[in-house]
Amino acid sequence: MIKTIPANKVEVGMYVNLPTSWMSHSFMKNKFLITSRSQIDKIIQSSLKEVKIDTSLGKDLIEEVITDEPSPIVPETVQKVVPEGLREMIRDPNLSPEKKARAVLQYSQEMMKNLLESPTAENIGEVMTTISEIVDLIVTDDETNNYLLSITSHDFATYTHSVNVGILSISLAKALYGQSDSHDMHALGAGFFLHDLGKVRVNLSIINKPGKLNDQEWQEMRKHPDHGFDILTETDKLDKESRIIVLQHHERNDGSGYPLGIKGDDIHPYGRICSVADVYEALTSIRPYKPQMPPFDALRIMQKEMLHHFHRDVFERFVRLLAAAVKT
Numbered sequence: 001m002i003k004t005i006p007a008n009k010v011e012v013g014m015y016v017n018l019p020t021s022w023m024s025h026s027f028m029k030n031k032f033l034i035t036s037r038s039q040i041d042k043i044i045q046s047s048l049k050e051v052k053i054d055t056s057l058g059k060d061l062i063e064e065v066i067t068d069e070p071s072p073i074v075p076e077t078v079q080k081v082v083p084e085g086l087r088e089m090i091r092d093p094n095l096s097p098e099k100k101a102r103a104v105l106q107y108s109q110e111m112m113k114n115l116l117e118s119p120t121a122e123n124i125g126e127v128m129t130t131i132s133e134i135v136d137l138i139v140t141d142d143e144t145n146n147y148l149l150s151i152t153s154h155d156f157a158t159y160t161h162s163v164n165v166g167i168l169s170i171s172l173a174k175a176l177y178g179q180s181d182s183h184d185m186h187a188l189g190a191g192f193f194l195h196d197l198g199k200v201r202v203n204l205s206i207i208n209k210p211g212k213l214n215d216q217e218w219q220e221m222r223k224h225p226d227h228g229f230d231i232l233t234e235t236d237k238l239d240k241e242s243r244i245i246v247l248q249h250h251e252r253n254d255g256s257g258y259p260l261g262i263k264g265d266d267i268h269p270y271g272r273i274c275s276v277a278d279v280y281e282a283l284t285s286i287r288p289y290k291p292q293m294p295p296f297d298a299l300r301i302m303q304k305e306m307l308h309h310f311h312r313d314v315f316e317r318f319v320r321l322l323a324a325a326v327k328t
């Protein structure tokens with residue numbers, strides 16, 4: 001249902017349609033899901049007095065009941081790391097797979113952004129609970145899984161990359177392990193989403209450098225798997241499987257990776273899965289120092305020039321997985 005509501009009543013979780021030309025506001029689109037407080041502030045600061053909301057795609061406005069009771073003093077709420085509405089969206093049986101995939105992607109990005117800004121033990125715990133639900137969705141709902149694979153966004157920020165690699169890797173683990181009980185998919189999912197957590201301990205000027213890193217910067221950057229492993233050990237939040245993923249996602253089959261330079265079977269199968277998804281995501285995303293590469297070209301380069309980096313079976317399964325998702 002489409003409703004018109006005052007601009008100052010917009011909430012996170014609503015799907016808004018701004019009734020004006022897209023040139024007269026600072027958003028890329030007129031219709032989108034509200035995922036953060038800053039989007040609401042921008043709407044209020046624009047000249048719009050009212051906006052339309054689509055209640056079939058997002059939250060409805062709950063009318064306030066006016067009573068004579070004095071309003072209780074509510075302590076100021078701290079922004080939660082997991083956006084309000086994400087779990088509801090995941091569980092909503094009435095959302096179409098396409099809408100569910102889009103909502104999960106946007107909200108997960110918001111969640112990872114919050115986490116990377118404040119990677120406390122409590123926040124890691126909260127995020128892990130939500131990742132478990134995303135894993136269940138991917139494992140049980142093939143249609144939403146396929147949409148998720150085809151709509152991953154191409155921004156190069158670490159939080160977007162983390163979500164994309166998380167979705168790609170969980171999908172690949174599902175394709176490789178099927179319904180086998182011998183793999184803890186929740187622990188794997190947490191490791192995949194958090195594989196680059198250690199970047200929070202690398203200087204931001206290095207993370208965001210628009211160009212090649214010099215030797216010293218590169219040395220700093222190569223510490224992020226160890227940093228990530230340390231954070232997870234210090235906060236005592238993740239299982240062994242997840243920590244292996246964080247530590248080994250840059251190891252390469254021929255021993256040319258880091259931090260340990262281990263090769264072949266010494267690399268854990270979970271680390272191999274994450275490394276394939278990680279390289280593919282980096283090639284297909286937009287980065288300041290390189291053009292974006294279409295999926296087919298990225299897979300071709302991985303096969304022709306980088307095959308010695310990957311475990312062959314894992315790479316071939318990944319190619320089949322993406323080919324199937326594109327066809328559907």
Ligand SMILES: [Fe+2]
Pocket residue numbers: 195196224249250
């Ligand atoms: Fe990494």
Ligand SMILES: [Fe+2]
Pocket residue numbers: 161165195196278
């Ligand atoms: Fe990565």
